[in-house]
Amino acid sequence: MATIALAATDGMLHFELAMACEVFVRDPSGLADPWYDLVVCGPGPVRVGAFRxxxxxxxxxxxxxDTVIIPAVDDIDADVPPDLLDAVRAAHQAGARMVSLCTGAFVLAAAGVLDGLRATTHWAHTEALAARYPRVTVDPDVLYVDNGTVLASAGKAAAIDLCLHLIRRDHGSTVANAVARRLVVPPHRAGGQAQFVTTPVPARDDHPLAHLFPWAMERLDCPLTVEDLARQANMSSRNLARHFRAVAGTTPLQWLSTQRIRRAQELLENTDTSIDVIAQAAGMGTATTLRRHFHRTVGVSPDAYRRTFRRPGPASGS
Incomplete structure (x- = not known):
């Protein structure tokens, strides 16, 4: 069973710690076997936010x-406890996957884990992180960064995105989506999306793109263009791009590409359909195009992804 060690010391914030516990404590899909063994680790009883x-x-x-998660710290100017630094360095040297949530990046940076790597943190603290640790390439405009064995998220909601990303990497899209449904959060926001949008996503589906999203999702197998989306939304391409950035935090083409990769993942996990047919169903046209975009986004080929995450059950014809 893969062990996740969640560090807990005085001065950490309770949201990220409690959220990580909630995400990794159990598998709501019943499909991932084995699930994670979550262990909260600390020097003794600690004060995390308002809780002991x-x-x-x-x-x-x-x-x-196997994985070490460092939650957010309340005071980025406070010295990191030496015992935590020693433990983080030891875990990194032992080959653990290292993950920081929000301002937890300051702990990884202080331990030298982020040297020579891209990282991010809450947008309000990215300048401080970059100034204090010049060997770290700080990206202030993304939700999270995945360097393979070292990962870092921006603040709050982005920490949930990164935790779901870890589940997606380990157990596939179907399981990650089941966890997202339990948490009542979006199943997948790509790490390269902006940390925040200029206009909050409306609580009700009355924003200008409310009807466009389901319309496009039903037509992912079609060669949709930005002009097609703009025409359906009854607005100019420039106005469409502005609304997409405000509502989804990304561009129309990036959003469309993300949905197509997600569709391909679902079909790879849940059917025996051929790669050629999946490429057409996901709007990629050919297997070659699907393989190129899939590998660039997911990090492995569609065939390797299927071997890892194929779910048992009735197979559809190819």
Whole structure:
């Protein structure tokens, strides 16, 4: 069973710590076997936000975990506890996957884990992170960064996005979507999206793109263009781009590409349909095009993804 060690020390914020516990505590889909073994690690009883937390084990347990998660710290100017720094370095040297949530990036940076890598943190603190740790390439405009074995998220909601991204990497899109449904959050926001949008997403489906999204989702197998989307939304391409940035935090083509990759993932996981047919169903046209975009986005080929995440069950014809 893959072990996730969640660091807990005085001065950390309770939201990210509690959120990580909620995300990784159980598999609501029943499809991932084995699921994660989540362990909260700390030097003893600690004060996390307004709560007192009793860790399951000591910080030395981090070095024996498969994944180590560092939640947000309240004061980025406070010295990182030496025992936490030592434990983080030991875990990194032992080969653990290292993950920071929000201002937890300051802990990874202080330990040297982020040296030479891209990283992000809450947008209000990206300048401080870049100034304090010049060997870290800080990207202030993304939700999260995945360097393979070292990952970092922006603040709050982006931390949930990164946790779902980890589940997607480990167990596939179907399981990640099931967790997202339990949390009542969007199933997939790509890491390259903007940290925040100029206009909040409306609570009700009365924004200008409310009817466009389902219309496009029903036509992913069609060669849709920005002009097609603009025409359906009854607005100019420039106005469409502005609304997409405000509502979805991305461009129309990036949003469309993300939905097509998600459709391909679902078909790879849940059917035996050929790669050629999946490419057409996802609007990629040919298997070659699908393989190129899929590998660039997901990091593996469609065939490798299917071998890893194919779900047992009735197969559809190819």
């Amino acid at each position: 937390v009793e860790p399951d084990d000591g910080l030395d347990r981090l070095a024996h975990a």
